Amino acid sequence: xxxxxxxFTCISVGLGAVFFLAGSLGLLRFPDAYTxxxxxxxxxxxxxxxxxxxxxxxxxxxxxxxxLIVIWLLVLLSGAAVSxxxxxxxxxxERRG
Amino acid sequence: MIATAASAGLALLLVALAVWTVVARDALVAISGFxxxxxxxxxxxxxxxxxDVALTEAAIGGGLTGALLIGAAARLRSTEAAAHAERCGATxxxxxxxxxxxxxxxxxxxxxxxxxxxxxxxxAVQDNIASTGVGNPITAVLLAFxxxxxxxxxxxxxxxxxxxWSLGPDRAWGGRPGIRYTADPNGILAYFAxxxxxxxxxxxxxxxxxxADHPGGKFQSATLLAAMWLLVQMAGLADAPPIGRRSxxxxxxxxxxxxxxxxxxxxxxSGAFLSYPDGWAKPLIIVIEAALLPSLTLVLGLLLAGAPAxxxxx
Numbered sequence: 001x002x003x004x005x006x007x008f009t010c011i012s013v014g015l016g017a018v019f020f021l022a023g024s025l026g027l028l029r030f031p032d033a034y035t036x037x038x039x040x041x042x043x044x045x046x047x048x049x050x051x052x053x054x055x056x057x058x059x060x061x062x063x064x065x066x067x068l069i070v071i072w073l074l075v076l077l078s079g080a081a082v083s084x085x086x087x088x089x090x091x092x093x094e095r096r097g
Numbered sequence: 098m099i100a101t102a103a104s105a106g107l108a109l110l111l112v113a114l115a116v117w118t119v120v121a122r123d124a125l126v127a128i129s130g131f132x133x134x135x136x137x138x139x140x141x142x143x144x145x146x147x148x149d150v151a152l153t154e155a156a157i158g159g160g161l162t163g164a165l166l167i168g169a170a171a172r173l174r175s176t177e178a179a180a181h182a183e184r185c186g187a188t189x190x191x192x193x194x195x196x197x198x199x200x201x202x203x204x205x206x207x208x209x210x211x212x213x214x215x216x217x218x219x220x221a222v223q224d225n226i227a228s229t230g231v232g233n234p235i236t237a238v239l240l241a242f243x244x245x246x247x248x249x250x251x252x253x254x255x256x257x258x259x260x261x262w263s264l265g266p267d268r269a270w271g272g273r274p275g276i277r278y279t280a281d282p283n284g285i286l287a288y289f290a291x292x293x294x295x296x297x298x299x300x301x302x303x304x305x306x307x308x309a310d311h312p313g314g315k316f317q318s319a320t321l322l323a324a325m326w327l328l329v330q331m332a333g334l335a336d337a338p339p340i341g342r343r344s345x346x347x348x349x350x351x352x353x354x355x356x357x358x359x360x361x362x363x364x365x366x367s368g369a370f371l372s373y374p375d376g377w378a379k380p381l382i383i384v385i386e387a388a389l390l391p392s393l394t395l396v397l398g399l400l401l402a403g404a405p406a407x408x409x410x411x
Contacts, residue, residue: 074296081289088285 012054019047033090135159148312156320230379232310265404271341290332297325319393352392
């Protein structure tokens, strides 16, 4: 049983790491601010979600598991808000010339 | 094996970021390198099992100092081009190189000269921690065994704030610091501040309360509260208070004054400044922490808000 749980953790965290890698690659390679933001939010949302889901069975207690989920939700909230703000700032800059 | 590789990777990344921060010509680029550096240092502290230090480093080193530096860089934006054009002569460069090489060499020699095993007071702390009533050894050191250091730290922060205030022009003395932020009241920033601020306050109080037995405490908590305060200001939901306001000034000094008062209670009750009477250590520590929390929050928030810049509307 514990082996199966560990395997699940490895696969999920590994998949999460792939999203982070892809997000970082996108951040480095994409041509403008909007596409870079697009790449970054995928890493934040899906990558972190997979890492958190993978770590949940290892959390040990309900409280620790809930804390992990709260961390993910907080990162989601700030990621979404900040990428909106950055995109707006980039657009305002473009308009100004 | 994997742990060693991770440590080595972290160390390499740190050195690379440090070099990047020094070499970068543009102030904002150097600052973004420095903020990432602060966050990585926090990771290093986690690996060294110094969770309290890691929390403080992430909050103060990465967050607060980063925000202060970004503010400074934004103010220096107009002088940036002149600074770029300036190149110093060969002699200056060589002297600078020699000086930094000498400092590095001295530091390396010091590290190699450290006694092994390192002298430690950890066991003395563990033997006496029961007398303080708190479970987190860091809190016991900061507020019982070395309470004097923490008291002076709290006072230094207030003096630093006075230094910042003194940079304001005469006509603005007693007025509000910085600029009035305006943002769309229905926009994303206002929404974000409305949703995040209550959550941040709850987490800050949790970190404050957990500090007795787990990593955390007033400093990390005050940084979070100050960050939430600034977020609400930047979203245009509230304005910074005028620095002449009586209640603000009382709030700034209540922490250090309560700390000193508790110190004098020790002088009379058990014969030494800042010594706690038997059985009263925990309640007195809680009184000090609770009094320091608002003072530290105000000091950190106002340090970031900056010098008074707007005339007080009397």
